[in-house]
Amino acid sequence: MTYTIKQVAEKTHLSIYTLRFYDKQGLLPFVSRDQSGYRAFTDGDLLLLHTLSCLKNTGMKISDIRQYMTLVMQGPASIPQRQQLLRTHRDAVLAQQRAIARNLQEVDRKLSLYDSPIATDLVGLELAAARKEKTANGLPDPFSKLI
Amino acid sequence: MTYTIKQVAEKTHLSIYTLRFYDKQGLLPFVSRDQSGYRAFTDGDLLLLHTLSCLKNTGMKISDIRQYMTLVMQGPASIPQRQQLLRTHRDAVLAQQRAIARNLQEVDRKLSLYDSPIATDLVGLELAAARKEKTANGLPDPFSKLI
DNA sequence: ATAAACCCTAGACCATGCTCTAGGGCAACC
DNA sequence: GGTTGCCCTAGAGCATGGTCTAGGGTTTAT
Structure with missing residues (x-):
């Protein structure tokens, strides 16, 4: 059982364009072609595509995904390099998550300011101070x- | 006391290019110019720039930041719209964080597979199965x- | 045997968010 | 008054990650 690119697009919610783009970028070295030159995706390919999606969804760059997929093609011998690549990525993602959480806290602070019953007054004071600073x-x- | 664009770049770790780009994009409507047409940043401007950075660092798009800053310029009357904008953004960021965490779990699963003492065997079996599926x-x- | 519905490639095009260059003005010091 | 070191704008260029078009082959059904 194999799948056409259209079927894979439906399964993965990636567009056909995107799948072809990924292939062109060397992200799908595991996908074989049939006699007509059509891509024929196996179930195993879908698993690798799922891994690819996880890497993409966590923000891994295409060049790094390509490197990972190249390592996958090389079999068990490349496990150490795969580990290093994934661990580096994992650490970067966690750091980024923490940075976003920190920045989001400030957004939350703004929101609670706006939620205050005297928000209008506080914001008005801020505005007055800003104007004063300009003219000063x-x-x-x-x-x-x-106006 | 005002700051030149260079001083602000140093303080904010944004490049001068980026600051000018943001201004061009309408993200800095609060920054005044001096007699020579030079941007003169006040301390109040730096606070707004900090807010801008938080929005940017949490992935808000430039068009939305512009909208927020435009609302800020309108004073306290725009608080409801600001709340709506920030809350929508906040929810989107949290959803994105959860999605990333989910996807990262799969990366972690891969990593623990590679950490297994029989990783080589498992990966070898996977590869053999994939090859078999192709030829089948x-x-x-x-x-x-x-080769 | 022809239409419909797929598949392919190459390459143009686009959106986003910067980053840099060219050309020119202002300000301070020597 | 020239050099240095800032400042400005307009607009080109670039990196990333797609998205789409043109031109052409294949498969299936009628």
Whole structure:
């Protein structure tokens, strides 16, 4: 049992364009062609495609995915390099997740400010201070450009 | 006290290019110009720039940041719209974080497979099965292209 | 045997987010 | 008054990751 590119696109929710693009980028070295030159995806290929999606969805760059898939093609001997690649990626993703969480905290702070019953007053004070700072420095007041 | 674009670049770790690009994109409507047409950043501007960085670092698109900054320029009256924008963004970021965590779990599964003492055997079996699947379907074996 | 519905490649095109270059003005020091 | 070191704009260029078009072959059903 093999699958056409259309069937794989439906299964993976990747577009046919994207699948062909990935192939062109060397991300699908495991996919064979039939007599007509058509890509024939096996179930094993779908598993590798799933791995590819996980790497892509965690933000791995195409060049790194290509490297990983190349290592996969080389069999068990490449396990150490695969480990290193995945571990490096994993660490980068976790660091990025932490950075995003930190930055999102600040967004949350803004949101709780806006949720305050005196939000209007606080924001009004902030605005007044900003305008004052501008004029104190002999600068035009950008907040009145809206008039 | 105001800051030049160079000083702001140093403080924020954004490049001068990026700051000018952001300004061109309408992300810095609050920054005034001095008599020479030079950007003059105030301390209040730096706070807004910090907010901008948080939004950018959590992946908000430039068009949405522009919208937020435009709302900020309008003063307290725009608080409801700001809330909606930030909440939508916050929810999207959290959903994205969860999606990444899910995908990273699969990467971790791969890593623990590679960590297994019988990793070589398991990977070897997988490879053998994949090759068998290809030939069973009358397809060329892509794993021998390396010879 | 011809239409419909697939498949292919090469390469153009696009969106996003910068990054850099060219050409020119301002400001301070020697 | 020239050199240095900033500042400016407009617009070109680039990296990434697709997305689409043109031109052409294959398969299946009628």
